[in-house]
Amino acid sequence: MSDSTLDTLHKSLDVIKILRCNMTGFFQLVGAGFRIDGTETDSQEDREKATRAVLIAETQKLKDNFTELEQAVLSLSHPAGPFNLGNTLYVNQEVAPDRVPLYTQLVDSYKWMEKVHEYSGTAYPVLSQNSLKRTYFNASISAKRRRSLVNSYIVAPEAVNSAIMGFSNSFNDIDIQILRPLGSNAVLNIILGRTLRSVAILKGWLIEWVVIRGFNEDMTKEDGTLNLWSESKYKVFQKVTDNANAAMLHFCAPTHPELSVKSFLTWLHSYITLFTQPCKKCGLHLSNNLPPTWRDLRTLDPYHEECKP
Template identity: 50%
Template sequence: MKVMADVKCHLRELETQVAGLNPPSNPVNLGNTGLLSLDPSPDKLPLYYQLLDCYTWMEKVHCYSTIMHSLFSGNNLKRSSISLPYSAKRRRPASLNHNVPQQQVDMLIQGVNQMFQDMTLNISRPFGNNAVVQVTLGRVLRAVVTFKGILIEWVVVRAYNEPLLDEDGKVDLYTPSQYKVFQKVTDNANAAMLNFCSPGFSDLSIRSFFTWLHSFVSLFTDVCKRCSNHLHNHMPPTWREFRTLDPVHEECKA
């Protein structure tokens, strides 16, 4: 009780002293704290108007998407709104590039084999109907070209002194070359295979690929068309342009 009486006494003294103070004649400088009571102007903070535009835009998108959904659902999977009988529809013929007679592939490979005197192609079928072609290009390189029907599926290029058969006497389809040069040529050969692939003109695509592969007969003697040097980073030009067959270093083709 004594403590509460002391607090009450001190409060009375404080009120008496505050009441006896004179008000200041000059206004007190509040600094930046005086701006706290001011409302921000809408032109400096256009957040409300931006949100309003956003909501309006979302409403329009929702409305348009609803209309488009109703239109597409009424004409599902049809290229035309005209209904035709089933017999009048023209069906695209099925692709038969993966299922062709062996004689057709053999004749195509024999025709390519007669195009070049310094490149020999030996065809075999160790895994059924699909052909595997062993390519020998001069005394420069050897390659294994795997077919799927009449389309090329995989290419592996090795040095001339590297075998194409494994320890069991079967054609080795996947083991890469131990030389970095022919590893680069393998990567580029698969890129060329994809570039020349044309299911509608399979004969032309096969001839174009083997013509491109034949350009590596001068792999170690060609000069880069960009830098005019034989070697770049101790590597010959391992890239050939698809149209002109010009030799180019990997670093120079970019």
């Protein structure tokens, strides 16, 4: 609703208030047995005349108020009528509409859904330009491309094991434990020196989920199984998790799936110096009470979030 419409609406409400006030005054006047106090010498005719004059003045005032209200209302635009809420309307059928404010809530959620719809409509063309397709659920994908993507999902567990172990052994400060609690897909429990711990879930060769936690944080749940989902309680590792999720998308290469996982792990390994290496740009260890939580995806140089090149 525009500002001018709101102004008119406020003005109309004010005019209604004045009209009501004057109307009440008028009825009180008439109801109380209205008479004009004149002098003894005034004739009956003069008194009636005076009374009539006062009444005419009062009704004229009401008439003016009413005209003013009419004009204000006329300048308002017509509302589009009640929202068509589709089947959700039936939710409110059993209760008195005045008792439960369901209609307004439904209209709110309806508007919210409309907005989501509108935004997703705008986002879709932007995102569809992105060549970074990680799933095979796209109907328009060509048969050839689909095959290559499916191939990165279907991979022998032994191949994953040997490649990951080979990577793990090439560094002496990273320890990767491979678990398969979700069937054939590997879950990597990564311990990076004494700096951080991480859980990465693979689907074939595709990294589906990464979470980074502090070295002192518990990686297992109460029942002894690996805690896959909950985020770190520390801001620094929450930031690193965000960056790891971005990196996981960046390194995703459906045509070279094994390489994408190795690139990601190499990038993650650079966090071994999270608390010891200063920011490449400002040269400081801490900025906003945080160490450099972002690593360049190519050079692996450390930067603060606000110092990113």
